[in-house]
Amino acid sequence: MFHHITVLKEEAVEGLNVRKDGIYVDCTLGGAGHSEAIAAKLAAPYGRLIGLDQDDRALAHARERLAPYGETVTLVKSNFRHLEAVLRKAGVPQAGGKPQVDGILFDLGVSSPQLDEAERGFSYNHDAALDMRMDRDQRLTAREIVNEWDEREIARIIRDYGEEKFAKPIARRIVEARAKSPIETTGELAEIVKASIPAAARRTGPHPAKRTFQAIRIAVNDELEAFREALLQAIDCLKPGGRIAVITFHSLEDRICKETFVSEVPKNLSPPGFPVEILSEGRLKLTPRKPILPSERELKENPRARSAKLRIAERLGKDEPVNNSPEGE
Numbered sequence: 095m096f097h098h099i100t101v102l103k104e105e106a107v108e109g110l111n112v113r114k115d116g117i118y119v120d121c122t123l124g125g126a127g128h129s130e131a132i133a134a135k136l137a138a139p140y141g142r143l144i145g146l147d148q149d150d151r152a153l154a155h156a157r158e159r160l161a162p163y164g165e166t167v168t169l170v171k172s173n174f175r176h177l178e179a180v181l182r183k184a185g186v187p188q189a190g191g192k193p194q195v196d197g198i199l200f201d202l203g204v205s206s207p208q209l210d211e212a213e214r215g216f217s218y219n220h221d222a223a224l225d226m227r228m229d230r231d232q233r234l235t236a237r238e239i240v241n242e243w244d245e246r247e248i249a250r251i252i253r254d255y256g257e258e259k260f261a262k263p264i265a266r267r268i269v270e271a272r273a274k275s276p277i278e279t280t281g282e283l284a285e286i287v288k289a290s291i292p293a294a295a296r297r298t299g300p301h302p303a304k305r306t307f308q309a310i311r312i313a314v315n316d317e318l319e320a321f322r323e324a325l326l327q328a329i330d331c332l333k334p335g336g337r338i339a340v341i342t343f344h345s346l347e348d349r350i351c352k353e354t355f356v357s358e359v360p361k362n363l364s365p366p367g368f369p370v371e372i373l374s375e376g377r378l379k380l381t382p383r384k385p386i387l388p389s390e391r392e393l394k395e396n397p398r399a400r401s402a403k404l405r406i407a408e409r410l411g412k413d414e415p416v417n418n419s420p421e422g423e
Contacts, residue, residue, distance in 0.1 A: 100127025
């Protein structure tokens with residue numbers, strides 16, 4: 095049973111401004127909650143949804159859940175970093191040498207089944223083989239990183255991807271432990287991390303292994319670089335008036351999204367008091383300018399949504415005016 099609670103479903107689908115004859119892409123099928131809501135708004139023969147996922151179980155579940163929508167839906171096993179190639183292969187009409195779609199969705203949260211199923215090796219709450227692969231066909235696993243990468247590189251990913259201030263002592267203790275015998279399970283790794291963090295720091299905040307597990311998962315799946323590549327492709331493949339909706343769950347993903355969107359918003363280059371607005375080149379406007387957060391009702395129903403942020407951007411048409419200074423939060 096593949097059970098996943100979709101986060102910010104109504105807000106994300108509404109933000110895409112779905113047209114019944116449009117072409118939409120769900121880059122992160124997961125439990126297919128967003129995809130089903132999009133597909134329900136489409137009408138054959140022109141409306142179309144293309145869904146991507148690396149996880150065979152997610153694809154199987156999505157295939158069953160989306161079966162009522164027939165040929166309106168196309169499902170593809172792929173990392174979203176291959177977005178443009180997937181759209182070309184799917185026969186999406188092109189303009190300017192690029193496939194052109196009406197809306198693209200990213201939901202970057204790890205799906206609940208991946209976290210909850212012990213054998214996937216994502217969670218410090220279950221003792222299982224160190225794995226953490228979203229695509230079970232890929233070679234690199236968490237076990238290889240923990241047992242074969244050098245101490246400096248392990249410390250770097252824990253610091254950069256986990257934002258863990260005790261990255262160096264954690265990496266040092268991992269290397270010391272594996273010198274005695276290989277680290278095989280999530281339980282072993284969680285205990286090593288816990289022992290590396292001062293007792294005072296363990297008494298507050300989340301589980302002491304949370305940041306380290308996040309960092310290793312990101313490294314195993316090359317998540318941040320894949321997202322960066324996919325987001326740039328998504329902007330290239332968006333029709334004027336089309337929208338991108340991105341749901342992030344931690345600051346590293348959100349920073350990539352925010353900085354990429356902001357870099358594509360035209361800026362006013364006019365000196366103060368100049369009567370004419372001179373804008374830099376840019377392809378997006380933010381709709382809205384600030385991220386959308388889960389409602390109190392959603393947080394009660396799904397506490398895992400607490401860190402979610404939804405950012406939406408719209409592709410500008412040629413010479414379309416924009417007054418859209420991005421805001422921080």
